[in-house]
Amino acid sequence: MAVIVAAEDDADVADLLATTLSRAGHVVHMAGTGPRALQMVAETHPDLVILDHGMPGMSGLDVARRLRADDTTAGMPMMMLTAFAPDGARDVFDQVLHKPIPFRQIADVARNLLATTGLRKLTTGRPLNDPERLAAVARLLDEPDPVDELALAMEIANLAEATGAQSAAVGLVLDSTLQVVASVGLPDLIIEAGGVPIEWTPCGVLAGNDRPVLFDDLTRDPIFRDLPLVSLSDVRSYAGVPMHSPRAWSSRPWW
Numbered sequence: 001m002a003v004i005v006a007a008e009d010d011a012d013v014a015d016l017l018a019t020t021l022s023r024a025g026h027v028v029h030m031a032g033t034g035p036r037a038l039q040m041v042a043e044t045h046p047d048l049v050i051l052d053h054g055m056p057g058m059s060g061l062d063v064a065r066r067l068r069a070d071d072t073t074a075g076m077p078m079m080m081l082t083a084f085a086p087d088g089a090r091d092v093f094d095q096v097l098h099k100p101i102p103f104r105q106i107a108d109v110a111r112n113l114l115a116t117t118g119l120r121k122l123t124t125g126r127p128l129n130d131p132e133r134l135a136a137v138a139r140l141l142d143e144p145d146p147v148d149e150l151a152l153a154m155e156i157a158n159l160a161e162a163t164g165a166q167s168a169a170v171g172l173v174l175d176s177t178l179q180v181v182a183s184v185g186l187p188d189l190i191i192e193a194g195g196v197p198i199e200w201t202p203c204g205v206l207a208g209n210d211r212p213v214l215f216d217d218l219t220r221d222p223i224f225r226d227l228p229l230v231s232l233s234d235v236r237s238y239a240g241v242p243m244h245s246p247r248a249w250s251s252r253p254w255w
Contacts, residue, residue: 002047002114005029007037007063008081009055013099017050017081020103021110022228023189025197029226034058038066041073048114050106053082053089064092077113081106152182160184167235170243171195171203178203200228202238212241 004026008014014030021028029044031037034055041049049067051060060080067073080093081101089096095109152170160168167185171178179195180186190196202213202224215238219225229235 002026002110003029003044004048004050004110005031005037005040005044005046006050006081007031007034007055007060008050008052009033010052013052016103017106018231020107022231024107024111025228026110027199027226027228028231034060034063037063041067041076047077048110049076049078050110051078051080051082051093053080053084053086059086061086061089061092064089068092077116079109079113153184156182157184165237173198173203196229202227203240212239214239 004021006014006017006021006028008017008030009032011032014032018028018030029040029046031040032055034051035058037049037051040046049064051063053060060082064078064080067076067078078093079095079097080089081097081099082089083099085096085098094113097106097109156168156170160166165185167183169183169186170181172181173179176198177195178198178201180190183191202215202218215221215224217236218227218230218238219236224230224238
């Protein structure tokens, strides 16, 4: 899991790039211009920067040279993704890729670049490591039928219909993962995986604070707007309520 700032002025290419990198498990901040990319780098301190060259106002090479000249960003991994690589690009960028190129290959190259550097730990979610809580979750999961999943799925469907929500779910927050127990309207990617990393959702904050949370528009929130949950699912409004198992109240397992 890495934080990536990518600059691309072609909207279609930008969407494909963001989707590919998000599906690879990264948090992606997209910029349409060079100055905006510089601003995002200053705000998010990314693990990797990907730049197109031919952008209005400031080229990708100009952005990269400015980042290399700053002591705080001089060692940051950078990749150029462009139809035409200018002279000097290979002296500044760690990797230069030429369009058109399979987006899966871009994700592979990004992974290789990130493997050469230490990734900072994301803090948008909150891994929960309380031993008593995790022991209670383990005991619950050891039971043969801890949850009537069919009844719970019907309840979730009724709730979504009553509130007009496009999707709803009950999840079990483990130490670093949100396991989906029952849901309606979630993307196939999440359903097939059975859950998502805790950094993908606001659920870590929800569980860690033991209080309901409500976001009218996640895309306007400076912390959560670039989460894969938002970019993959086009989620805007989000509401969550922590629930306790009455049989293990003191241990407080989360649902």
